Amino acid sequence: MRIGPYALSSPVILAPMAGVTDLPFRRLCRRYGVGLAVSEMISSRPQLRHHRRTRQRADHRGEPEPRAVQILGVDPEEMAACARNAEALGAQIIDINMGCPAKKVCRVAAGSALLRDEGRVAAILTAVVQAVSVPVTLKIRTGWDPAHRNAVTIARIAEDAGIRMLTVHGRTRACGFSGAAEYDTIAAVKRAVSIPVVANGDIDSPEKARRVLDHSGADVVMIGRAAQGQPWLLGQVGAYLASGRRLSEPAWTEKAAVILEHVQALHEFYGPQAGVRIARKHIRWYLERLGWPAACWRPLLQLETAAAQHDALAGLLQAHRAA
Numbered sequence: 001m002r003i004g005p006y007a008l009s010s011p012v013i014l015a016p017m018a019g020v021t022d023l024p025f026r027r028l029c030r031r032y033g034v035g036l037a038v039s040e041m042i043s044s045r046p047q048l049r050h051h052r053r054t055r056q057r058a059d060h061r062g063e064p065e066p067r068a069v070q071i072l073g074v075d076p077e078e079m080a081a082c083a084r085n086a087e088a089l090g091a092q093i094i095d096i097n098m099g100c101p102a103k104k105v106c107r108v109a110a111g112s113a114l115l116r117d118e119g120r121v122a123a124i125l126t127a128v129v130q131a132v133s134v135p136v137t138l139k140i141r142t143g144w145d146p147a148h149r150n151a152v153t154i155a156r157i158a159e160d161a162g163i164r165m166l167t168v169h170g171r172t173r174a175c176g177f178s179g180a181a182e183y184d185t186i187a188a189v190k191r192a193v194s195i196p197v198v199a200n201g202d203i204d205s206p207e208k209a210r211r212v213l214d215h216s217g218a219d220v221v222m223i224g225r226a227a228q229g230q231p232w233l234l235g236q237v238g239a240y241l242a243s244g245r246r247l248s249e250p251a252w253t254e255k256a257a258v259i260l261e262h263v264q265a266l267h268e269f270y271g272p273q274a275g276v277r278i279a280r281k282h283i284r285w286y287l288e289r290l291g292w293p294a295a296c297w298r299p300l301l302q303l304e305t306a307a308a309q310h311d312a313l314a315g316l317l318q319a320h321r322a323a
């Protein structure tokens with residue numbers, strides 16, 4: 001599948017997740033072969049443009065092409081300026097977030113709240129597409145609530161505005177993350193437009209990815225939470241979709257090396273203080289996925305310095321290997 005000049009190397013895309021899909025995690029996931037890894041969202045508010053956090057989110061050093069940056073906002077001109085800035089910083093794809101359900105985002109009518117204002121959706125998409133020379137993509141939910149599933153209308157607006165790929169998370173804003181994602185609306189979107197459609201929501205195994213693509217007719221899948229604590233899953237899904245072949249689990253030594261490398265990369269990227277804090281949730285996800293009891297990893301989450309966190313984790317992994 002292509003997004004403008006870029007042919008995706010895999011039918012799997014890593015979902016943007018604020019607080020998770022930073023540069024260290026995206027690099028790791030790219031190594032396991034995802035076709036695209038979208039950055040955490042960047043607010044279009046001008047006063048945040050030069051904020052340290054914004055610069056970190058737009059950082060793509062050492063990441064393979066195409067590099068995608070997601071932007072969020074309500075004002076067409078601010079969104080256009082934000083997209084131009086992201087392009088100047090090296091973004092090769094601009095993704096627009098109209099799916100975020102967070103209260104603090106929806107309160108200012110951004111994210112999934114925009115789905116209630118189709119006129120504004122058209123204005124934002126047109127302004128951003130005209131502002132940059134790189135492809136612009138869009139991520140939405142199926143609608144605001146189950147009585148207002150307008151994803152098909154939004155998809156047509158997006159196609160008319162020049163959007164090059166549309167991701168649909170199979171839940172409404174009202175659903176938050178509860179209940180199961182549904183793929184009928186994604187199928188209806190796929191039938192309604194000719195731009196590539198990405199299916200997203202609750203995809204957590206190679207077989208599920210296959211079923212979702214078969215059911216929806218979507219071109220590729222996007223995976224978020226299932227990649228937490230097991231980035232290798234993305235490669236397993238990609239291989240299965242491409243050839244029907246089920247890759248075996250990575251060897252224990254590979255997993256241990258990846259976990260340590262990830263934690264070290266977080267310490268380097270954020271600096272020791274913030275790095276230790278941000279690494280905690282990843283450590284927990286990794287060790288939970290390995291089936292370790294909380295009593296085993298909880299003490300690790302109390303450690304305050306990068307060296308203590310790294311060494312304790314290395315010791316734990318080593319002890320497990322030797323056991």
Ligand SMILES: Cc1cc2nc3c(=O)[nH]c(=O)nc-3n(C[C@H](O)[C@H](O)[C@H](O)COP(=O)(O)O)c2cc1C
Nearest residue numbers: 015016017018041097139169201202203223224225
């Ligand atoms: C912690 C977290 C942060 C998220 N941040 C974003 C975001 O910044 N932009 C966005 O479009 N979606 C965001 N999402 C939604 C995901 O991209 C995705 O649509 C959702 O998790 C459903 O996919 P999944 O079931 O594979 O996780 C976030 C989800 C989670 C769990």
